[in-house]
Amino acid sequence: MISQRELIWRKAKSGIVLGVTGTVAFGGIGVWSGNEKFFEQFIAPILTFVDPEWSHRAAVNLARFHLQKRGILDDPPNLRANLGPLEVPNPIGIAAGFDKNAECISGLRRTGYGWVEIGSVTPIPQEGNAKPRVFRLPQDKAVLNRYGFNNDGHEQVYSRVQQFKSEHPGYIVGVNLGANKDSSNRISDYCKGIERFSDTADYFVINISSPNTPNLRDLQKSETLPELLQNVMLTRDSQTRRVPVFLKVAPDITDADIKSISKIVLSKETKVDGIIISNTTIKRDNLESDAKLTQESGGLSGKPLERTSTFLVAKFYSELKGQVPIIGVGGIWDGKDAFAKIQAGASAVQIYSVVAYKGLGVVNAMKKELSEILK
Numbered sequence: 390m391i392s393q394r395e396l397i398w399r400k401a402k403s404g405i406v407l408g409v410t411g412t413v414a415f416g417g418i419g420v421w422s423g424n425e426k427f428f429e430q431f432i433a434p435i436l437t438f439v440d441p442e443w444s445h446r447a448a449v450n451l452a453r454f455h456l457q458k459r460g461i462l463d464d465p466p467n468l469r470a471n472l473g474p475l476e477v478p479n480p481i482g483i484a485a486g487f488d489k490n491a492e493c494i495s496g497l498r499r500t501g502y503g504w505v506e507i508g509s510v511t512p513i514p515q516e517g518n519a520k521p522r523v524f525r526l527p528q529d530k531a532v533l534n535r536y537g538f539n540n541d542g543h544e545q546v547y548s549r550v551q552q553f554k555s556e557h558p559g560y561i562v563g564v565n566l567g568a569n570k571d572s573s574n575r576i577s578d579y580c581k582g583i584e585r586f587s588d589t590a591d592y593f594v595i596n597i598s599s600p601n602t603p604n605l606r607d608l609q610k611s612e613t614l615p616e617l618l619q620n621v622m623l624t625r626d627s628q629t630r631r632v633p634v635f636l637k638v639a640p641d642i643t644d645a646d647i648k649s650i651s652k653i654v655l656s657k658e659t660k661v662d663g664i665i666i667s668n669t670t671i672k673r674d675n676l677e678s679d680a681k682l683t684q685e686s687g688g689l690s691g692k693p694l695e696r697t698s699t700f701l702v703a704k705f706y707s708e709l710k711g712q713v714p715i716i717g718v719g720g721i722w723d724g725k726d727a728f729a730k731i732q733a734g735a736s737a738v739q740i741y742s743v744v745a746y747k748g749l750g751v752v753n754a755m756k757k758e759l760s761e762i763l764k
C-alpha cells in the first residue's frame with residue numbers, strides 16, 4: 390500500500406518533471422526559432438543568472454551544430470552591399486570576437502549573416518586572461534570583456550576556414566588578425582597571419598585596437614602605424630593572391646588621431662582597402678549599472694558605444710571622402726541603428742553585443758527593417 394505522503398511526493402515529482410521538461414522545451418523551441426522578441430523576453434532574463442562566457446560558448450555551439458532555424462538566405466536585391474572590392478548579399482555581418490576560432494561559420498551563414506569575420510587569431514594559441522573575463526550589463530544594454538585574444542592559433546583556425554571555404558567558396562569570410570601577448574615582434578605576428586591565411590581569407594583585418602592586450606593600441610600612433618602597414622602591405626603583395634586588408638580602429642581617439650590615421654591609410658604605400666569603426670571602448674561614461682561591474686577592466690560594447698562609433702564613422706568619412714570604404718560597428722540594436730551607420734558613411738555594418746540580448750537570429754529582423762527603410 391502506498392502511503393498518503395508517498396502519493397503526494399510522487400505527484401509533486403511528476404509535476405516538477407513536467408514543469409522542467411515544459412520549460413526546457415519552451416526555451417529550446419524559442420532559441421531554435423531564432424525569434425528575437427522571444428529571446429529578449431524569456432531567454433535574456435534567464436541568462437542574467439548564467440556565466441556570460443558559458444552562454445557565449447553555448448551560442449557558438451548552437452550555431453556550430455545548426456541547432457537554429459535557417460534564417461533568410463535569399464536577401465532582397467536592395468540589401469546587396471560592398472566591403473571594398475567584395476560583394477555581400479546583405480550589409481550585416483557578425484563582428485570579430487563571436488566566432489574567434491572559426492568553429493561555426495556555416496551556422497552563421499545559415500542564420501542569415503551577410504558575411505562572417507572570424508578571430509582575432511594569433512600565431513600561437515593562447516589562453517587569454519583569467520576568468521571571469523566577460524560581463525553582461527543589462528541596465529546599459531552593454532557587454533564588457535577582457536578576453537585577451539584567447540584563441541586556437543593560426544594552424545587550427547586555418548584548417549577550419551579552409552574546410553568551410555571549400556564547401557562555400559562564394560561566402561565572404563574575413564580573418565581578423567591579432568598579436569600574441571608575449572610576442573617579441575608584433576608587426577611580424579600580423580605578417581605571419583597574412584602568409585598563413587592568404588590562400589583562403591577573403592579579407593584581413595589588422596586589429597590594433599583591442600584594449601585587452603597591453604600596449605597594442607600604441608600601434609595606432611602616427612609614429613608606428615606607417616611601419617606596421619608598410620610591412621603588412623609588402624607581405625600581402627608578395628603572396629599569389631591579393632587579399633584586401635582592412636584596419637580596425639579604437640573609438641578612444643582624438644580628432645588629431647582621426648586626421649593622422651586617415652592620412653596614413655590614404656597614402657600610396659600604406660593604403661588600406663577598408664576601415665572598421667570601431668572596437669570596444671575603455672570609457673565608462675553615463676552608465677546605469679552597478680559600479681562594481683562598470684569598474685571591471687576591459688572593453689565596453691553595445692548601446693553605450695553607439696553614438697561614439699557613429700560620430701567616428703561620420704568623421705572618418707569626411708576625411709576619407711569615399712576613397713576608403715567604412716564598416717560601421719558599435720551598439721547596433723535594430724535596422725534603424727544599422728541605417729544610422731550607413732547614413733553616417735558606412736558601406737556595411739557588423740553586430741555583436743545585441744546577440745547577447747536578442748539572440749543570433751536578430752539579424753533577420755534587422756534585415757527586414759533595413760530593407761523597408763532603404764525602399
Ligand SMILES: Cc1cc2nc3c(=O)[nH]c(=O)nc-3n(C[C@H](O)[C@H](O)[C@H](O)COP(=O)(O)O)c2cc1C
Nearest residue numbers: 484485486509534667668690691719720740741742
Ligand atoms: C565578448 C567580445 C569579444 C570581442 N573580441 C574581439 C576580438 O577578438 N577582435 C576584435 O577585433 N574585436 C572584438 N570585439 C569587438 C567587436 O568586434 C565589436 O567591434 C564591438 O563589440 C562593438 O560592436 P557591438 O557594440 O555591436 O558589440 C569583441 C567584442 C565582444 C563583446
